[in-house]
Amino acid sequence: MIKLVYCLRKRTDIDSDSFYRYWLEEHGPLVKSVANAIGASRYVQSHTILPELNDIMIEGRGLCEPYDGVTEVWWETMTALDQGMSSPAGIEAQTKLMEDEARFIDFSRSSVFMTEEHTIF
DSSP states (O other): OEEEEEEEOBOTTSOHHHHHHHIIIIIHHHHHHHHHHHTOSEEEEEEOOOHHHHHHHHHHHTOOOOOSEEEEEEESSHHHHHHHHHSHHHHHHHHHHHHHHTTTBOGGGOEEEEEEOOOOO
16 A cells, blocks of 8 residues: 655645635545546545644654644555556646645645555554
8 A cells, every 4th residue: 555645734824724624625525536537545634633732742752843734645556656647637637636735735844755554553
């Protein structure tokens, strides 16, 4: 299983409620609509909550500020990922997604990377 992990920070000109609403209600359905084109088998949004508890964990460990949330996208195989990233439909879908992301994500303060899952329990 191949997974994209995208740690998001909202644009500074957008309030938190608008960010989370747009991400869930506008961007989420867009991702779902292009899932076949990009070859993805699963998509999950994790929205950051419990700021007081986050602050305690940050202070105790000396960590940086939390992301506003995390997106995870799964591909069953490397072949599915390759096809989704290189086909004309996949490239068009990626362009649509990046254009939409620019509406609510601060790219300069966010991070994205590919992973391979290793289930521990």
